[in-house]
Amino acid sequence: DAKTTQPPSMDCAEGRAANLPCNHSTISGNEYVYWYRQIHSQGPQYIIHGLKNNETNEMASLIITEDRKSSTLILPHATLRDTAVYYCIVRSLDTGTASKLTFGTGTRLQVTL
Amino acid sequence: DTEVTQTPKHLVMGMTNKKSLKCEQHMGHRAMYWYKQKAKKPPELMFVYSYEKLSINESVPSRFSPECPNSSLLNLHLHALQPEDSALYLCASSRRPSDEKLFFGSGTQLSVL
Numbered sequence: 001d002a003k004t005t006q007p008p009s010m011d012c013a014e015g016r017a018a019n020l021p022c023n024h025s026t027i028s029g030n031e032y033v034y035w036y037r038q039i040h041s042q043g044p045q046y047i048i049h050g051l052k053n054n055e056t057n058e059m060a061s062l063i064i065t066e067d068r069k070s071s072t073l074i075l076p077h078a079t080l081r082d083t084a085v086y087y088c089i090v091r092s093l094d095t096g097t098a099s100k101l102t103f104g105t106g107t108r109l110q111v112t113l
Numbered sequence: 114d115t116e117v118t119q120t121p122k123h124l125v126m127g128m129t130n131k132k133s134l135k136c137e138q139h140m141g142h143r144a145m146y147w148y149k150q151k152a153k154k155p156p157e158l159m160f161v162y163s164y165e166k167l168s169i170n171e172s173v174p175s176r177f178s179p180e181c182p183n184s185s186l187l188n189l190h191l192h193a194l195q196p197e198d199s200a201l202y203l204c205a206s207s208r209r210p211s212d213e214k215l216f217f218g219s220g221t222q223l224s225v226l
Contacts, residue, residue: 034213043117043203043217044156087155091213098144098168098210103155 002027002090009108012082018075020107022088025069031092033064035073036103037084044087044103047073078111085109119204119218127226128194134221136187136204144210145187147179148203150220156203162187163210194225 005023012018024033034049048055048062050071055062061074075082087106091099117138126132136145143164148156161169162181176198178190187204201222205215 032213036215038156042219043205044215045217046214049213089213098161098163099146099207099213099215100158100161100169101213101215102158105155 002031004088004090004104006086006088006104006107008105009110011110011112012075012078014079014111014113015077018078018082018109018111020073020075020086020088020109021070022073023070024088024090027068027090028092031090033062033071034089034091034101035060035062036087036089037082038087038106039081039084047086078109080111080113083109083111117204117206117216117218119202119221121221122219123222123224125224125226126191126194128196130194131190131192133191134189134202134204134223136189136218137185138206138216139185140206140208140216141184142206142208142216143184144207144212145181146205146207146215147187147189148205148217150201150203152200160189161210168210191223194223196225199223199225 002024035047036044038044050062064071085106120135145162147159150156159173160179165181176193180188201220203220205217207215
């Protein structure tokens with residue numbers, strides 16, 4: 001699976017958009033980009049995933065560049081409850097094997113008043 | 114019900130004790146996972162069960178023994194642990210083994226004395 005690179009930490013003011021970048025320059029054509037987050041003292045939570053088109057759900061938007069070498073997770077109006085570690089993970093969709101979701105070090109997002 | 118329930122939430126055990134961690138889901142998911150997370154580190158995959166059969170063991174020491182009695186339950190039996198095994202143990206499930214959208218429980222915080 002392709003390796004990902006994320007900044008170790010970011011700050012965001014409450015109510016503003018939080019834009020979390022992820023580099024995955026070695027991504028291959030059949031690999032998806034997944035985002036999870038982990039709020040303190042909780043298990044990781046799935047946020048969103050995409051292949052090449054931009055995706056949006058009730059939690060966030062995912063913008064993937066045309067060459068697919070990087071992506072950005074956007075939380076449109078960050079709140080204090082969005083303070084968490086955000087993980088960007090690249091995985092191929094291989095229906096023949098069990099998931100081996102591997103977490104990198106992630107980005108620690110601190111939302112402040 | 115979209116929850117993965119883990120019990121106990123906290124566990125303190127001695128190096129000669131035998132204890133078990135329990136995980137339960139009622140979402141009809143057919144894959145279940147154990148992850149281990151040390152403080153300030155990302156979760157690390159330990160075991161994967163696909164359709165109640167062990168499909169992945171990430172070279173975990175034999176003092177950790179997983180068990181999947183049925184499609185809703187996952188246990189992790191602990192015996193003769195070391196202090197360095199102290200960590201947060203996370204259980205997760207997914208609809209199918211190849212599904213990368215995992216649902217995590219809140220974990221069991223284990224301390225080995």
